[in-house]
Amino acid sequence: MTSRSHSIRTAGRLLSLFGSSSRRASATRRCLIGNHASGSQRSFRVATASSSSASHLNGTKLALRSFSSKPPSDDDDFQEQLAELQAERDALYGFTDNDLQAWGQPNNATIAPEQLQQIETARDQRTQDMPFTHVSSDGSSVHMVDVGAKEVTRRTAKAQAKVVFPPEVMDAFFATEDGSEMQGPKGPIFSTAKLAGIMAAKKTSDLIPLCHPLPLDQVQVDVQLEGNVATIHCMCRVTHKTGVEMEALTGATAAALTIYDMVKAVSHEVRIEDTRLIEKAGGKRLVKDGAMEGQ
Numbered sequence: 001m002t003s004r005s006h007s008i009r010t011a012g013r014l015l016s017l018f019g020s021s022s023r024r025a026s027a028t029r030r031c032l033i034g035n036h037a038s039g040s041q042r043s044f045r046v047a048t049a050s051s052s053s054a055s056h057l058n059g060t061k062l063a064l065r066s067f068s069s070k071p072p073s074d075d076d077d078f079q080e081q082l083a084e085l086q087a088e089r090d091a092l093y094g095f096t097d098n099d100l101q102a103w104g105q106p107n108n109a110t111i112a113p114e115q116l117q118q119i120e121t122a123r124d125q126r127t128q129d130m131p132f133t134h135v136s137s138d139g140s141s142v143h144m145v146d147v148g149a150k151e152v153t154r155r156t157a158k159a160q161a162k163v164v165f166p167p168e169v170m171d172a173f174f175a176t177e178d179g180s181e182m183q184g185p186k187g188p189i190f191s192t193a194k195l196a197g198i199m200a201a202k203k204t205s206d207l208i209p210l211c212h213p214l215p216l217d218q219v220q221v222d223v224q225l226e227g228n229v230a231t232i233h234c235m236c237r238v239t240h241k242t243g244v245e246m247e248a249l250t251g252a253t254a255a256a257l258t259i260y261d262m263v264k265a266v267s268h269e270v271r272i273e274d275t276r277l278i279e280k281a282g283g284k285r286l287v288k289d290g291a292m293e294g295q
Contacts, residue, residue: 144210150241154217155282159248161256161275163230165263170228172266179225182263189262190223190230193255197221197234200254201247211246214238219247221255232256233278243283249275 234251
């Protein structure tokens, strides 16, 4: 095979590798556009194209850069840069090893149904292994996770939040000796906060867009004053296919905000801090004392 025919074949293969995808608008495309001969010199060039349609490059500006003056088969730099472009493409579109294996077959080869099934399975597995379950593979959209196939288990989560009072608040409101309640002009502060936490936990899916609506089995909110810090604990329990950590965090946060609302007439220097998940059980991930189990 002549070096010219080799380069044309390489160009065609690279164009195939970096072919169009109707799902990617305004995406960057790189393709080898052939060889340029001038006497005995040949240069292989890459075009970078940005187009509003992934399937056609008409009217798109092409930026050319030379790889080398040697044929591709003899040029290590060319092969290295070609491999980099292929790796970049694979990362951008999430192509699997099964995809690449299918593309490596001759153009007139028929892909067996078994191999097509392997490709589909590999793509599904890649989607399942994505670390960001609420975001599409290209980051362009969000969705509520499908939990239909998950096992129904008894799930529990516990979250906390802290409200730190300045001295003027401590002086203005009456607190019981055991720290279980603070009394103010609007009524019992901690009792009101507990009710707010329970109500908020039940409404979590209305407040957090991608949360599943859950039929909670139990919600318990406790508030304890120690010194000038009120510590809120919200525990939620459900028998379902997904966890209740967001419900627990929402309940603790709403209780803290309610306390703030009931004392803000005295001072706006009240701080809400250390809101976090401290326990989670019943699913595939366990949290204890604020840390993932096994870490």
